[in-house]
Amino acid sequence: xxxFISKKSNSIASNTRNFLRHxxxxxxxxxxxxxxxxxxxxKDGRKSYxxxxxxxxxxxxxxxxxxxxxxxxxxxxSDMIARRTLIDIPEFYVGTIMAVTVSDKHTxxxxxxxxxxxxxxxxxxxxxxxxxxxxxxxxxxxxxYELYDPTIQKIEVLRLEKRLDDELLYLRDSLSEFSTFDxxxxxxxxxxxxxxxxxxxxxxxxxxxxxxxxxxxxLKGVEKIDLPEKFFKRAAExxxxxxxxDLMKQYMGTIPEEEQNEIFAEIQSQLxxxxxxxxxxxxKRTFVKPTKLA
Amino acid sequence: xxxxxSNIVSKTCVKSLEDKLLALSISASGTQIxxxxxxxxxxxxxxxxxxxxxxxxxxxxxxTTDNQExxxxxxxxxxxxxxxxxxxxxxxxxxxxxxxxxxRTGVIARKIGIYPIWMKDGTKMTTTLLQVLDNHVIKYYTxxxxxxxxxxxxxxxxxxxxLLLGAEGTDPSLLTxxxxxxFKNSGVIPKKFLARFFVSPDAxxxxxxPINALHFQVGNFVDVRGKTIDRGFQGVMKRHGFxxxxxxxxxxxxxxxxxxxxxxxxxxxxxxxxKMPGHMGNRYRVLKGLKIWRINTKYNVLYVSGQxxxxxxxxxxxxxxxxxxxxxxxxxxxxxxxxxxxxIHEEDLYDDDVxxxxxxxxxxxxx
Amino acid sequence: MLMxxxxxxxxxxxxxxxxxxxxxSCCRExxxxxxxxxxxxxxxxxRAMAEGKPPKCIxxxxxxxxxxxxxxxxxxxxxxxxxxxxxxxxxxxxTKVPKFDSNNLVxxxxxxxxxxxxxxxxxxTILRTILKEKTQSKGADxxxxxxxxxxxx
Numbered sequence: 001x002x003x004f005i006s007k008k009s010n011s012i013a014s015n016t017r018n019f020l021r022h023x024x025x026x027x028x029x030x031x032x033x034x035x036x037x038x039x040x041x042x043k044d045g046r047k048s049y050x051x052x053x054x055x056x057x058x059x060x061x062x063x064x065x066x067x068x069x070x071x072x073x074x075x076x077x078s079d080m081i082a083r084r085t086l087i088d089i090p091e092f093y094v095g096t097i098m099a100v101t102v103s104d105k106h107t108x109x110x111x112x113x114x115x116x117x118x119x120x121x122x123x124x125x126x127x128x129x130x131x132x133x134x135x136x137x138x139x140x141x142x143x144x145y146e147l148y149d150p151t152i153q154k155i156e157v158l159r160l161e162k163r164l165d166d167e168l169l170y171l172r173d174s175l176s177e178f179s180t181f182d183x184x185x186x187x188x189x190x191x192x193x194x195x196x197x198x199x200x201x202x203x204x205x206x207x208x209x210x211x212x213x214x215x216x217x218x219l220k221g222v223e224k225i226d227l228p229e230k231f232f233k234r235a236a237e238x239x240x241x242x243x244x245x246d247l248m249k250q251y252m253g254t255i256p257e258e259e260q261n262e263i264f265a266e267i268q269s270q271l272x273x274x275x276x277x278x279x280x281x282x283x284k285r286t287f288v289k290p291t292k293l294a
Numbered sequence: 295x296x297x298x299x300s301n302i303v304s305k306t307c308v309k310s311l312e313d314k315l316l317a318l319s320i321s322a323s324g325t326q327i328x329x330x331x332x333x334x335x336x337x338x339x340x341x342x343x344x345x346x347x348x349x350x351x352x353x354x355x356x357x358t359t360d361n362q363e364x365x366x367x368x369x370x371x372x373x374x375x376x377x378x379x380x381x382x383x384x385x386x387x388x389x390x391x392x393x394x395x396x397x398r399t400g401v402i403a404r405k406i407g408i409y410p411i412w413m414k415d416g417t418k419m420t421t422t423l424l425q426v427l428d429n430h431v432i433k434y435y436t437x438x439x440x441x442x443x444x445x446x447x448x449x450x451x452x453x454x455x456x457l458l459l460g461a462e463g464t465d466p467s468l469l470t471x472x473x474x475x476x477f478k479n480s481g482v483i484p485k486k487f488l489a490r491f492f493v494s495p496d497a498x499x500x501x502x503x504p505i506n507a508l509h510f511q512v513g514n515f516v517d518v519r520g521k522t523i524d525r526g527f528q529g530v531m532k533r534h535g536f537x538x539x540x541x542x543x544x545x546x547x548x549x550x551x552x553x554x555x556x557x558x559x560x561x562x563x564x565x566x567x568x569k570m571p572g573h574m575g576n577r578y579r580v581l582k583g584l585k586i587w588r589i590n591t592k593y594n595v596l597y598v599s600g601q602x603x604x605x606x607x608x609x610x611x612x613x614x615x616x617x618x619x620x621x622x623x624x625x626x627x628x629x630x631x632x633x634x635x636x637x638i639h640e641e642d643l644y645d646d647d648v649x650x651x652x653x654x655x656x657x658x659x660x661x
Numbered sequence: 662m663l664m665x666x667x668x669x670x671x672x673x674x675x676x677x678x679x680x681x682x683x684x685x686s687c688c689r690e691x692x693x694x695x696x697x698x699x700x701x702x703x704x705x706x707x708r709a710m711a712e713g714k715p716p717k718c719i720x721x722x723x724x725x726x727x728x729x730x731x732x733x734x735x736x737x738x739x740x741x742x743x744x745x746x747x748x749x750x751x752x753x754x755x756t757k758v759p760k761f762d763s764n765n766l767v768x769x770x771x772x773x774x775x776x777x778x779x780x781x782x783x784x785x786t787i788l789r790t791i792l793k794e795k796t797q798s799k800g801a802d803x804x805x806x807x808x809x810x811x812x813x814x
Contacts, residue, residue: 072407097745109660140762
């Protein structure tokens with residue numbers, strides 16, 4: 001009955017600790033990662049929590065403090081795990097080529113399959129979404145899917161890779177060959193334990209007009225943009241190179257590392273179980289796969 | 295209090311005497327005395343009995359840790375005796391049968407966030423999660439008691455009693471003595487939040503009765519009352535959704551202003567109720583007729599439809615059975631509240647239309 | 662192709678690359694004067710697109726005046742007034758509904774029969790439901806568009 005008193009004092013202490021925490025954005029973490037991995041690494045060859053946050057980013061809640069509530073987050077995670085035990089939601093990143101099969105209300109009895117490159121991944125919890133893009137019959141098509149939509153029958157990763165940028169929305173303004181993918185593409189299987197390859201391809205943009213001012217976005221995956229000098233001058237004026245030193249912004253925009261560890265410690269046994277079943281399935285698939293050549 | 299009461303009584307006595315005298319004088323002299331007559335006197339508001347100072351001024355007394363522990367122990371001893379809590383089976387045995395005209399108590403809850411659910415036909419819906427806190431009945435005022443404490447009694451046809459509920463137990467050493475005294479007879483630890491609910495006398499509950507999320511059933515409709523987000527002093531565009539004025543075409547200095555606020559002639563004044571800039575939000579509003587789609591019995595969470603329940607996330611709301619006539623329950627509901635604690639429930643109770651996350655993937659078949 | 666797509670964005674670019682200007686911003690909404698792209702193989706549509714004079718929307722047959730997927734529009738094409746159905750939009754769509762890189766149009770005649778015989782771009786499956794509903798409410802049979810579609814996404 002009286003445990004709340006001790007709890008309260010604990011939470012206050014942890015709050016003050018949080019102010020002194022490490023920042024958790026992917027760039028800032030690199031130096032501390034090795035130090036922490038020895039502490040965080042769970043036993044028997046499981047993945048560390050630092051890896052989890054890249055593989056399962058949607059398990060981390062919205063860092064906006066006004067929207068947070070621990071019980072809601074817990075309920076959300078349990079629902080996500082329940083969905084994940086039914087269908088295999090694989091590890092994927094922006095730049096990964098995927099195929100999504102959904103059961104369609106408009107064509108009953110005939111599931112729809114769409115192949116494309118993931119150009120954006122956002123949202124957290126049950127609201128997480130991703131956008132696939134492809135060029136079909138010389139027509140650019142984009143479809144947004146919700147990761148935990150119960151009408152999704154299958155999510156396949158055809159080529160697991162990353163690109164140089166966090167968002168590939170500039171593919172909308174680039175030449176169509178850069179976002180054309182064969183819909184009958186076969187899945188490429190990466191050897192186990194290899195790190196996710198980064199595709200260093202540079203995309204050529206179409207001439208202006210564009211949907212956004214790409215010259216201001218500091219894009220790495222785009223070839224040299226052919227524009228008059230004044231555009232770059234203006235871009236340099238508006239650039240915010242000091243933002244990466246804004247610790248407060250980083251703090252408000254990320255989940256503290258201790259909390260991340262807490263979250264992943266709670267679900268890691270279930271995630272590990274899912275991973276084991278996925279590996280079994282993968283082995284089976286590679287074994288059964290017929291190699292028919294005409 | 296007693297002094298004020300006697301004062302009022304004496305005042306009324308004097309007034310009646312004066313009236314009599316006046317009546318006499320009229321009959322005697324025949325002169326007419328006019329007095330100012332107020333048509334609708336403003337109600338003389340009197341705070342309810344539980345409206346006392348809540349928080350104590352905490353001084354830094356530099357108590358040793360031993361003494362702190364001792365205080366904790368004392369508090370624990372005082373509030374751990376469970377003999378006083380009423381026997382739920384006894385209440386259940388004495389309870390009347392539910393009738394559609396009865397009004398049950400509501401509950402105090404916390405809005406904990408927003409969350410999508412999917413229906414069995416694949417459509418998505420947004421729900422608000424309301425966590426029912428550790429509600430306990432603090433006190434019950436019978437209709438007569440409650441009426442007597444009201445200053446200007448009007449004749450009430452359907453008499454309702456008043457049930458005082460508390461939620462979220464807290465450290466009594468932070469509260470004032472008077473506030474803690476409210477909880478004396480209920481045998482529960484002092485609560486952070488209090489709320490009153492008007493109930494039919496048949497739905498009254500003895501002090502100390504716990505109320506949980508199963509007070510409501512899946513598929514029923516509820517009204518949720520909360521305090522809207524405080525947005526401060528706002529202009530008419532944000533506060534009332536006015537269109538504002540053009541950005542260009544010779545418009546100067548009036549882009550977000552309301553424009554004209556009244557006409558000429560007969561009504562050459564600003565009419566009461568004219569929409570103008572002012573304070574927005576931070577007032578109680580009720581959202582009515584929300585369906586309960588799912589109930590989590592472990593954490594006492596109700597999933598109600600809509601994403602516009604008044605208030606911030608983590609703010610306190612009160613939940614009532616709906617007053618909308620077409621959405622009132624037709625089947626019996628737990629009356630006076632859910633009392634069967636022995637029954638074991640599944641962790642999640644779902645409406646029939648809701649797709650559970652552990653259900654297989656939705657497929658559409660040709661018909 | 663490049664120049665063509667520039668026109669489809671509702672803008673005009675000078676091909677020498679020295680001067681970049683466009684006459685209107687990329688129109689995400691179908692309203693009056695929006696330039697559209699004919700995606701069937703009707704003679705008039707093919708010629709209009711080949712000449713670089715894409716049809717302009719001059720009326721949207723709904724109450725809002727803003728064209729959504731499956732809405733009927735009146736277009737000015739090669740000096741003629743023709744009706745058409747919007748079969749793909751640049752606008753952001755709901756989840757699972759595809760969004761296209763151009764605003765696609767299929768020309769129809771008064772009775773709802775398509776003028777062309779084939780659609781050479783993919784068509785969203787949601788049109789199956791929308792056009793069926795419109796057929797019932799409006800009287801004209803729009804579902805013939807679905808029959809000439811080559812691919813659904």
